[in-house]
Amino acid sequence: MPDPVVVRGGVVDAPAAPVAARHEPTRPTRADLVRTGVALLLLATLLGAAYVVHGLEVAPGGSVAADAAVLLLVGAALGIAFERGRFCFFCISRDFAERRDADGLRSILTALAVGAIGYAAVLSLFVPDPTAGRLPPEAHIGPVTPVLALGGFVFGIGMVLSHGCIAGHLYRITQGAVRSGVALVGTLVGFGLGFWTWNRLYLGLIGNRAPETWLPTSLGYGGALLATLAVLALVAALLGRWPSRSTTPPRVTGVVGTWRRLVVDRWPPLLTGVVVGLVGVASYLLVGPLGVAAQLGSVTRSVLDAEGALPETLHGLDAFAGCATVVAGAVIDNGWLVIGLVVGAFAAALAGGRVRLERVGATGAVAALVGGVLLGWGAMTALGCTVGVLLSGTQAFALSGWVFAAAFVLGAALAFRFRLQDL
Template identity: 35%
Template sequence: MTRPLFLKHLSRPNPTAAAAVLVVALAGAGGLAALDGGFGARSWALVAGVVFGVALQRGELSLVRAWRDLIVLRNSEQLLGFLAALAVAATLTLGALGLFGAAAAPEHARIGPVSWLLPIAAFAFGLGSVIARGGLMVHLRRLSEGSLIAAPALLATFVGFVAGVSLWPWTYNLAVVGAPAPWLPAAFGYLGTLAAQLGVLLVMAAALWRFRPKRAPDLKAVAVRILVEPWPAPAAGALLGALVAASYAFGEPLGLIAECATVARWLATLVGLAPPDLPGLDAGVGGIVVPRLQGFALTEHVVIVWGFVAGAFACALASGRFALDGFTLREGIEMIVGGLLLGAGAMTALGAVTGEAIAGVAIGAASGWVFLAFASIGVLFGLKLFPPPVVPEQPAEPMG
């Protein structure tokens, strides 16, 4: 789709406009701090969202792309980026808890129940990611880059959340209630769990290391490498892992599932698809609290979305990646089908790649490993059903 002429200038690197967007976002964080009487949950959420958007846009992190690159291009950089995120998040989180001798896990730690339904939900999420060409955060990033194909994908994902909430009484009673929620530090301690997890990640990295891309020395200016060219995935992954650890320090693990589920619960209850009382969600399960929505407010879960969009949009402007792109009818149908699987899978699993897998592994939860493993199996199955093209895509249009 041809870009309109009045937006053509946005498809060229524009660090000045990017800086203006970031200044506005930081000013918004300052405004929230003034309203809240200090730097608190909402101010942190806005800053965290901006950093989140920067990490995903600059590193183009995506679980589907990671496995696709390895299978088609024999390139392991994206997978190494995810391993870096897991390693940094676990090192900082478990290391800090062990150093300070914490008696228990943080209040909202992402220690999810491991039931027979979790692998199914994670598999559906992974398969939906292939069909929709990316997960929730990938499509938010695409929307920030001007890709209109993200609109039907995000809408269908939310409908999938509504379906997941509507099925929650059945899900909870049949699978979630009474399911164990293994927390590895309870058996091995913080440092023992950290050592075991880093050992597993090191073995994985060693197996992938020979497939890493061989790069010639980059003689471009530092500003160009940071603002214009994509970052190496391990660098972006390390930033994401540090952000997950910092979010634990501020009391709320990184992720968007809680707010999506809250709004989906309100809508499902309003149209009669779900009862007013949903077991487990009010008190919280797996670190996720989904209360009844009393009214739309500028909560930290809403603010982090705006921050993410602002950070990704600023990076798209800085790198010249912003472009209004349309989509075909077939692509729209794929986004709807994949989005439905994404939303229902994430709601049933009580999280996605960042909130369930990375934040879960960071705290030593078995649920994080289970989700990551079966979501990857779903991705691989989807790539088998829908083989990617042999010719690699241009960097401007990564698959999520």
């Protein structure tokens, strides 16, 4: 029998890659086939839904139908990649903090590198002359301010305390992670706190002084790409002191081997990074940058607006690029991506037998709720999260992406230092 999936502190971990001494089943069981069949049916239903949505008239304030259909598919691809490759910023950070396992960090570096190369090609189509002073359309190039750094720092602490970033919670809830559900509730509350504190932060620290620094403006595409790859290569070299711990499962050929590699065995870190990077580039080319926070923030903003609890004016908020929130009575663009992500991740987890309902104690639930509040406040204040600002921003050569990344790492490191992940 294969090793069971282990639930560690609210995180559903895939079993360790098998070693040659173990006797792995060469054929899937009937239960495996049923789960895989249901997962394929889910994905087929998603494809059908995308086709139907493509031909619908979407309500005012909602998404353009064609974009919604594409976003469903992009989200599904992202959810599958996240789940199959365990592309979870908390899991990856915890592996390094506790066991000095740097494989997940290499996966992130790969995603950033592949995305930067792809973005350079796409951006050159949208803005042929980057030195002319015009920013590319919809790219997540945010203001570089102390508020951005504060948001990233708080987000990092919230990630460790809640056991996941927003994207991680969205995909891990499909594995049965009850803690992730609690954290997402806290995230909605955190967005509300962010709206209430925004005006004071904007008037005191942002205003009209905030530069939206885009590296190609001064370096050109070639220089910005080389600088980005150089930084990533430097980080990769620093991680070189910790050898890869990835192991290759025993080779199983034929249909069974293909099935295991696709749905059972964890995808290699570098492959996962390549897939995530390519999905990000495709998303920007077709519909816009990746991000998972805008729909959640829009839910909170809409509820507060309906209750008359939203500030009458949110100074400058809607003028900035990033995971923008709106008052809407329908699913916005980002909502379709989130739906696709959840369905794709659930299909992948179900097919691989990784759906396990976890148990969460009172302490863990409180930690998840408080951590979620910090996630929501940090994401609203920084205009995005680890996907929308760190991945999409950095890949688009936005200085704001690097500032968020540095502050996020500092916040997470501090939280790990005080063992907040043990709560």
